[in-house]
Amino acid sequence: xxxxxxxxxxxxxxxxxxxxxxxxxxxxxxxxxxxxxxxxxxxxxxxxxxxxxxxxxxxxxxxxxxxxxxxxxxxxxxxxxxxxxxxxxxxxxxxxxxxxxxxxxxxxxxxxxxxxxxxxxxxxxxxxxxxxxxxxxxxxxxxxxxxxxxxxxxxxxxxxxxxxxxxxxxxxxxxxxxxxxxxxxxxxxxxxxxxxxxxxxxxxxxxxxxxxxxxxxxxxxxxxxxxxxxxxxxxxxxxxxxxxxxxxxxxxxxxxxxxxxxxxxxxxxxxxxxxxxxxxxxxxxxxxxxxxxxxxxxxxxxxxxxxxxxxxxxxxxxxxxxxxxxxxxxxxxxxxxxxx
Amino acid sequence: xxxxxxxxxxxxxxxxxxxxxxxxxxxxxxxxxxxxxxxxxxxxxxxxxxxxxxxxxxxxxxxxxxxxxxxxxxxxxxxxxxxxxxxxxxxxxxxxxxxxxxxxxxxxxxxxxxxxxxxxxxxxxxxxxxxxxxxxxxxxxxxxxxxxxxxxxxxxxxxxxxxxxxxxxxxxxxxxxxxxxxxxxxxxxxxxxxxxxxxxxxxxxxxxxxxxxxxxxxxxxxxxxxxxxxxxxxxxxxxxxxxxxxxxxxxxxxxxxxxxxxxxxxxxxxxxxxxxxxxxxxxxxxxxxxxxxxxxxxxxxxxxxxxxxxxxxxxxxxxxxxxxxxxxxxxxxxxxxxxx
Numbered sequence: 001x002x003x004x005x006x007x008x009x010x011x012x013x014x015x016x017x018x019x020x021x022x023x024x025x026x027x028x029x030x031x032x033x034x035x036x037x038x039x040x041x042x043x044x045x046x047x048x049x050x051x052x053x054x055x056x057x058x059x060x061x062x063x064x065x066x067x068x069x070x071x072x073x074x075x076x077x078x079x080x081x082x083x084x085x086x087x088x089x090x091x092x093x094x095x096x097x098x099x100x101x102x103x104x105x106x107x108x109x110x111x112x113x114x115x116x117x118x119x120x121x122x123x124x125x126x127x128x129x130x131x132x133x134x135x136x137x138x139x140x141x142x143x144x145x146x147x148x149x150x151x152x153x154x155x156x157x158x159x160x161x162x163x164x165x166x167x168x169x170x171x172x173x174x175x176x177x178x179x180x181x182x183x184x185x186x187x188x189x190x191x192x193x194x195x196x197x198x199x200x201x202x203x204x205x206x207x208x209x210x211x212x213x214x215x216x217x218x219x220x221x222x223x224x225x226x227x228x229x230x231x232x233x234x235x236x237x238x239x240x241x242x243x244x245x246x247x248x249x250x251x252x253x254x255x256x257x258x259x260x261x262x263x264x265x266x267x268x269x270x271x272x273x274x275x276x277x278x279x280x281x282x283x284x285x286x287x288x289x290x291x292x293x294x295x296x297x298x299x300x301x302x303x304x305x306x307x308x309x310x311x312x313x314x315x316x317x318x319x320x321x322x323x324x325x326x327x328x329x330x331x332x333x334x335x336x337x338x339x340x
Numbered sequence: 341x342x343x344x345x346x347x348x349x350x351x352x353x354x355x356x357x358x359x360x361x362x363x364x365x366x367x368x369x370x371x372x373x374x375x376x377x378x379x380x381x382x383x384x385x386x387x388x389x390x391x392x393x394x395x396x397x398x399x400x401x402x403x404x405x406x407x408x409x410x411x412x413x414x415x416x417x418x419x420x421x422x423x424x425x426x427x428x429x430x431x432x433x434x435x436x437x438x439x440x441x442x443x444x445x446x447x448x449x450x451x452x453x454x455x456x457x458x459x460x461x462x463x464x465x466x467x468x469x470x471x472x473x474x475x476x477x478x479x480x481x482x483x484x485x486x487x488x489x490x491x492x493x494x495x496x497x498x499x500x501x502x503x504x505x506x507x508x509x510x511x512x513x514x515x516x517x518x519x520x521x522x523x524x525x526x527x528x529x530x531x532x533x534x535x536x537x538x539x540x541x542x543x544x545x546x547x548x549x550x551x552x553x554x555x556x557x558x559x560x561x562x563x564x565x566x567x568x569x570x571x572x573x574x575x576x577x578x579x580x581x582x583x584x585x586x587x588x589x590x591x592x593x594x595x596x597x598x599x600x601x602x603x604x605x606x607x608x609x610x611x612x613x614x615x616x617x618x619x620x621x622x623x624x625x626x627x628x629x630x631x632x633x634x635x636x637x638x639x640x641x642x643x644x645x646x647x648x649x650x651x652x653x654x655x656x657x658x659x660x661x662x663x664x665x666x667x668x669x670x671x672x673x674x675x676x677x678x679x680x
Contacts, residue, residue: 017489024493024522027500087457091450110431113453114496117427120457121488124464128481131468141468148461149357153364156454160367182364 006048009075010039017122031107035115039082042098046221046335047081047192048074053331054196054210057324058203069133070199072126077147077192079123084151086116091159092247096240131199140198147191154183162250169262173255177219180252184225185218189335205318212314213328220307221335223300226251230288231297242284248276252303257296267293308332346388346415350379353415357462371447375455379422382438386561387421387532388414389671394536394550397664398543409473410539412466417487417532419463424491426456431499432587436580471539480538487531494523502590509602513595517559520592524565525558529675545658552654553668560647561675563640566591570628571637582624588616592643597636607633648672 014036021032051074061067088094089102090109096102104112131140161175193210229244230253244251254275261268267290274283291297312332315325354376361372391414401407428434429442430449436442444452471480501515533550569584570593584591594615601608607630614623631637652672655665 020486020489021493024490025497025518028493028496031496083457087453091453110499111496113427113431114492114499117423117457117460118489118492118496120460121464121485121492124461124468125481125485125488128464128468128471128484132478132481138472141465141472144468145461145465146360148465149360149458150364152454152458152461153361153368156368156371156451156458157365159450159454160365178365 005052005071006045006075006078007040009072010078013072013075013079013122013126014039017118021118031111031115032118034103034106035082035086035119038086038097038103039079039119041100043078043081045078046188046331047077049331050189050192050214051077051196053324053327054193054198054202055200056196057193057206057210057318057320057328058197058200060196060200066134069130070196072130073134073195073199074192076123076127076130077195079119079126080148080151083116083118083120083123084155086112086119088155090116091155094247134199136199140195143191143195143198147187147195150182150191151187154179154181154187158183158250162248169255169258172250173252173259176250176252176255179250180219180222181215184222185215187218188221189218190214206320209315209318209320213311213332216307216311216314217332217335220304220311220332223252223304223307224336224338226253227297227300227338229253230291241281242288245275245284245287246278253291253296253300256299257291257294260294260296260299261290264294304336308336345392345411346385346418347380349412349415350418353412353419353462353466354379357458361458371451371455372458374443374446375422375426375459378426378437378443379419379459381440383418383421385418386528386671386675387417390529390532390554391417391536393664393667393671394533394538394542395540396536396667397533397546397550397658397660398537398540400536400540406474409470410536412470413474413535413539414532416463416467416470417535419459419466420488420491423456423458423460423463424495426452426459428495430456431495434587474539476539480535483531483535483538487527487535490522490531491527494519494521494527498523498590502588509595509598512590513592513599516590516592516595519590520559520562521555524562525555527558528561529558530554546660549655549658549660553651553672556647556651556654557672557675560644560651560672563592563644563647564676564678566593567637567640567678569593570631581621582628585615585624585627586618593631593636593640596639597631597634600634600636600639601630604634644676648676 018029018032018036021028048071052070055067055070056062060070085097086103089097090104090112094102095105102112103115107115127144131144134140157175158179161172161179166172166175190211191214193214194207197207197210226244226249229249229251230242232241234241240246244254258268258271261271271287271290274287278284312329315328320328358369358372358376361368388411392410395407395410396402400410425437426443429437430444430452434442435445442452443455447455467484471484474480497515498519501512501519506512506515530551531554533554534547537547537550566584566589569589569591570582572581574581580586584594598608598611601611611627611630614627618624652669655668660668
């Protein structure tokens with residue numbers, strides 16, 4: 001069930017939309033082809049996989065036109081993700097993405113804003129088509145509305161929090177968790193599961209169980225991402241080593257380290273002085289060592305484990321079919337594992 | 341029929357979405373309220389008015405829940421327009437909009453990118469809700485897909501054309517017309533009419549007539565906008581006088597002037613030297629005079645008149661009800677009049 005089953009859907013959809021753009025002007029094709037390569041070139045397709053689990057958990061068919069429509073709804077979230085990344089890279093001033101130049105580096109910020117808008121609007125079109133096949137009603141529309149509003153509001157909150165002068169590490173940790181809840185957990189796990197289940201017209205008890213799993217798992221996934229952002233291998237992550245430190249990302253990991261370093265003002269001062277700037281790999285490595293030395297890594301690892309456990313426990317009693325449970329367990333492990 | 345009937349719909353919708361954002365974090369409310377003021381504060385609501393005409397032309401009800409759903413679909417295009425303007429102002433580096441600071445000037449470019457995304461996604465939500473009430477099918481989804489892809493592709497084309505080194509005025513005029521066709525005519529008039537008619541499940545002959553009217557009228561509307569962008573009163577347009585000249589916008593008007601000035605190389609050289617920079621009101625006024633002296637204004641006025649005539653002629657034989665015809669005539673005149 002882990003095959004990249006949305007690739008062909010994305011390819012077909014982007015080919016159709018390429019035709020629509022060509023009808024406006026063929027000179028735009030190089031830009032649209034660059035956008036399509038960005039969408040097709042990588043990404044773990046986590047969101048479509050969770051949507052598909054929700055669909056099966058809710059009693060959706062494994063094959064046939066309805067199953068294909070559910071897969072297309074999953075592909076639609078992947079287009080949202082592409083648009084979000086294009087705009088995110090502009091906002092974060094990130095020059096690389098998945099190990100290659102960001103879209104705005106290749107095509108300019110102005111075109112990248114519009115291409116992001118374009119792929120976001122195609123996401124809605126694809127979702128609307130899939131919904132129509134499945135006769136989706138208000139519950140599906142509501143979840144779709146929520147997932148998009150939440151991820152964008154989560155990003156706005158992330159901006160606000162990153163730029164605030166708040167120095168209290170306890171408040172910083174609380175804010176980081178709130179950003180994680182909406183920008184990652186709801187968007188990546190909880191809402192995709194809910195959408196899949198709602199498309200299958202699932203029992204509310206099943207939807208509740210999936211959302212519980214998703215809320216916990218999604219937070220664990222972000223905490224793993226925080227660890228990879230400091231200690232991850234650039235080859236695996238596709239981002240520079242210690243990227244979160246250079247960027248000055250306000251993560252739970254960093255806030256936890258700052259809390260634990262209050263008794264070590266000298267180390268805390270070094271951390272605060274050098275996080276958020278690129279002073280070369282030696283300094284970045286030293287910062288990572290300060291964080292590791294604070295005990296924050298163990299604390300975050302413990303939290304990940306606790307969240308995975310509570311997330312899986314949320315599935316108890318929902319009487320999900322065994323293959324779906326197995327896939328949800330596998331995804332829980334994959335999305336929070338060190339090598340992901 | 342020209343009352344601003346979408347204002348209350350927009351207000352209610354934005355209030356509901358404000359609640360969704362507050363559920364993420366109340367600290368975001370000042371930004372969302374600023375966005376709401378931008379949406380509610382002005383705009384001629386041309387697109388909802390054309391959609392409503394299409395709805396009535398297609399046999400849609402004047403009152404009741406279905407009529408209200410059609411109005412909500414019209415309001416959805418107005419939200420698209422708001423998002424497009426927010427992103428456009430970033431791209432064009434415009435510091436004012438409707439006589440006030442642009443959103444990105446007030447809130448920063450990063451937040452404005454996300455707020456633009458937010459209002460674009462709300463547009464889709466609102467359109468999906470309205471479509472569901474009306475039981476809209478594939479024809480409506482296709483028109484909705486087209487209108488958004490066309491306006492964004494039209495903007496991408498506008499960017500490409502503005503930055504090209506093309507100096508041949510005949511090619512420039514052709515490119516400007518192509519941009520106008522998609523960025524303005526389809527988006528502002530033709531597709532809104534089609535959407536309204538398709539939502540009412542109109543006869544294809546009616547839709548064809550409306551689209552013919554819309555394609556011609558929409559081009560005329562843009563030509564009037566070109567004239568206002570050079571000769572318009574800042575108080576009426578809400579933009580600086582001669583704004584298109586300062587911005588260096590590649591309009592049909594400018595291309596026409598350049599074509600006509602080929603026999604006057606000295607004036608052409610002055611135009612080419614000073615368009616696209618802000619050298620003060622005296623220079624801008626002198627440029628406007630060169631354009632007027634070329635005869636381009638009369639040529640564009642003639643073209644507007646011809647397009648209005650051919651647009652209205654496209655309605656002949658579609659047997660539209662007289663009140664709808666009257667409204668389409670009024671809109672044709674309003675959208676292309678000197679004072680608009």
